[in-house]
Amino acid sequence: MTAEEGPSSPGALIAVEGIGGSGKSTLAAGIVRWLQSLAVSVIASREPGGTGLGVELRRLLLEGEFHPAPWTDAFLFEADRAQTYAEVIEPAISAGQVVVSDRNLYGTLAYQAFGSGLDLDTIDVLNRAATGGRYPDLIIVVDAPPEIAIARKRGSKQSDRFDDLDLRFQAKVRGGYLFAARRDGSRAYVLDGTASAEAVLDHAKAILNPFLSARHLLEAAP
Numbered sequence: 590m591t592a593e594e595g596p597s598s599p600g601a602l603i604a605v606e607g608i609g610g611s612g613k614s615t616l617a618a619g620i621v622r623w624l625q626s627l628a629v630s631v632i633a634s635r636e637p638g639g640t641g642l643g644v645e646l647r648r649l650l651l652e653g654e655f656h657p658a659p660w661t662d663a664f665l666f667e668a669d670r671a672q673t674y675a676e677v678i679e680p681a682i683s684a685g686q687v688v689v690s691d692r693n694l695y696g697t698l699a700y701q702a703f704g705s706g707l708d709l710d711t712i713d714v715l716n717r718a719a720t721g722g723r724y725p726d727l728i729i730v731v732d733a734p735p736e737i738a739i740a741r742k743r744g745s746k747q748s749d750r751f752d753d754l755d756l757r758f759q760a761k762v763r764g765g766y767l768f769a770a771r772r773d774g775s776r777a778y779v780l781d782g783t784a785s786a787e788a789v790l791d792h793a794k795a796i797l798n799p800f801l802s803a804r805h806l807l808e809a810a811p
Contacts, residue, residue, distance in 0.1 A: 600682030604693035610738030703765025733782030735759035
């Protein structure tokens with residue numbers, strides 16, 4: 590699935606991506622708070638777990654004692670994505686709202702295709718089916734070396750079974766995120782996740798200000 594595909598809409602979908610411990614969730618939450626402070630109509634979403642069904646899928650995928658096969662992981666993540674797009678993302682952006690997604694379709698590409706070695710073309714097809722062809726309007730990848738990300742997640746209550754996988758796996762996943770960003774060209778931005786959370790948010794604001802202003806979703810703001 591490439592960035593050229595997908596319907597247009599009055600709103601916008603912003604995806605924040607990165608390996609566990611990169612700071613992506615902190616950035617996604619920071620972007621939502623910033624937009625709320627500017628009176629922008631914004632919806633926070635996440636993958637997996639952005640809907641009631643998604644919460645149960647998240648428990649099965651990340652927090653339970655199950656050990657799904659790689660393709661089982663892929664299909665369940667896509668099921669969560671399909672429900673989130675249908676229930677949350679499409680209605681919001683069709684109504685002119687901004688959706689900030691804490692992880693999106695890059696996650697399946699990075700973890701299942703690059704990390705677990707599943708066929709990339711098939712993952713692209715699954716992503717297209719799950720999203721109905723709706724591609725994020727802008728993607729921010731928070732990039733951090735796996736050893737730093739793992740150290741951040743160690744002992745965290747927010748860690749999941751993918752965070753517990755070894756450094757080699759995390760390095761392959763990081764490579765998947767960087768590949769996806771390169772493939773998407775000017776639609777995707779890679780930010781330095783080793784910087785402070787404040788600095789990463791400031792960088793994101795500098796990207797989002799002109800992007801949202803051009804779509805008449807935000808008046809230029811600090």
